[in-house]
Amino acid sequence: MRASIWLIPVVLFFALAALLYASLGRDTETLPSALINQPVPAFALPDLLDENTVHTEAIFEGRWALLNVWGSWCPTCYVEHPYFMQLAEQGVDIVGVNYKDAKDKAEKYLMDLGNPYSEIIVDREGDFALDLGVYGAPETYLINPDGIILVRHAGEVNAQVWEEKFQPHLPSSVDATVVPAPAAPMP
Amino acid sequence: MRGLLVTLLMIISMAAQGFDIYEFDTAEQEQRYRKLITELRCPKCQNQSIGDSDADIAEDMRRKTAELINEGKTDKEVVEYFRARYGDFVSYRPPMDATTVVLWFGPAVILLLGVFGVVFAVRRALRRQLDDDEETL
Numbered sequence: 001m002r003a004s005i006w007l008i009p010v011v012l013f014f015a016l017a018a019l020l021y022a023s024l025g026r027d028t029e030t031l032p033s034a035l036i037n038q039p040v041p042a043f044a045l046p047d048l049l050d051e052n053t054v055h056t057e058a059i060f061e062g063r064w065a066l067l068n069v070w071g072s073w074c075p076t077c078y079v080e081h082p083y084f085m086q087l088a089e090q091g092v093d094i095v096g097v098n099y100k101d102a103k104d105k106a107e108k109y110l111m112d113l114g115n116p117y118s119e120i121i122v123d124r125e126g127d128f129a130l131d132l133g134v135y136g137a138p139e140t141y142l143i144n145p146d147g148i149i150l151v152r153h154a155g156e157v158n159a160q161v162w163e164e165k166f167q168p169h170l171p172s173s174v175d176a177t178v179v180p181a182p183a184a185p186m187p
Numbered sequence: 188m189r190g191l192l193v194t195l196l197m198i199i200s201m202a203a204q205g206f207d208i209y210e211f212d213t214a215e216q217e218q219r220y221r222k223l224i225t226e227l228r229c230p231k232c233q234n235q236s237i238g239d240s241d242a243d244i245a246e247d248m249r250r251k252t253a254e255l256i257n258e259g260k261t262d263k264e265v266v267e268y269f270r271a272r273y274g275d276f277v278s279y280r281p282p283m284d285a286t287t288v289v290l291w292f293g294p295a296v297i298l299l300l301g302v303f304g305v306v307f308a309v310r311r312a313l314r315r316q317l318d319d320d321e322e323t324l
Contacts, residue, residue, distance in 0.1 A: 033274065034270070034271060034272055034273060034274040035272070100243065125247075126243075126244075126247045127251075129247075130247055130248070130251060130272060131272060132272070133230075133272040133273050133274070134244070135230035135231045135244045135273070136231050136243075136244065
């Protein structure tokens with residue numbers, strides 16, 4: 001009885017140490033998204049390449065799409081860009097959000113690296129991104145044909161992230177098949 | 188000389204504030220703004236409030252906070268606006284629910300356990316001393 005009482009603090013100590021050790025190196029940067037299983041927030045913003053076109057949340061109806069928040073000022077966007085080119089080639093439908101960027105710089109980015117996007121929504125002030133809960137670029141969302149956000153990923157999208165985070169949500173008919181028209185070539 | 192120094196200090200302190208100074212209709216609204224930006228947490232640079240942070244997103248959130256206050260939103264509505272977008276994380280005052288109940292009551296429970304432990308130990312020591320006294324009698 002007496003021995004067991006003195007064991008309590010020792011056990012508590014090791015339990016706490018184990019808990020803290022397990023949390024070491026845990027990714028604390030990635031926040032849970034408040035928008036999972038929520039509809040895409042309402043917006044009305046112009047297209048980057050055609051300023052007379054205004055996009056709204058209705059563009060996400062009836063298609064499986066990725067929503068990729070990017071900017072020419074964002075270093076990681078350059079890193080993930082080739083992978084998006086590859087996805088677009090495989091027929092994945094990607095909508096870009098050009099986030100707090102300058103038009104000429106954004107256009108140069110696409111001119112130099114190619115355009116994987118079906119449409120590019122211009123969010124110069126960052127209001128739409130605020131509604132999406134974006135806290136940095138790049139961020140990528142998977143949106144189903146009902147306009148509901150299924151996945152949110154902050155940071156680079158690569159083959160591993162795609163396979164682990166995005167692919168499990170996609171119906172096999174959509175994966176690697178063309179949904180609507182493929183990305184328009186740059187003028 | 189002193190005037191120059193004061194001017195210089197004012198310029199430095201203004202620069203440190205990042206220059207985003209918003210207009211409010213009333214002093215009370217400005218007070219609320221100043222309080223809110225210390226209670227909202229920057230999602231990019233964790234462990235800084237949006238008032239402390241220089242990150243782009245913190246600046247946007249300050250702008251939005253000022254906008255919402257000027258639209259006549261209450262403090263609660265402003266916090267709710269950000270919580271709907273960034274989750275509970277964004278507030279330095281977490282709501283009480285199943286996942287945060289340990290945070291809210293954990294310290295009190297540990298304190299109570301400590302008090303019980305001390306009371307138990309003291310009483311036992313006293314009793315032993317009494318026993319010893321009786322034995323010597």
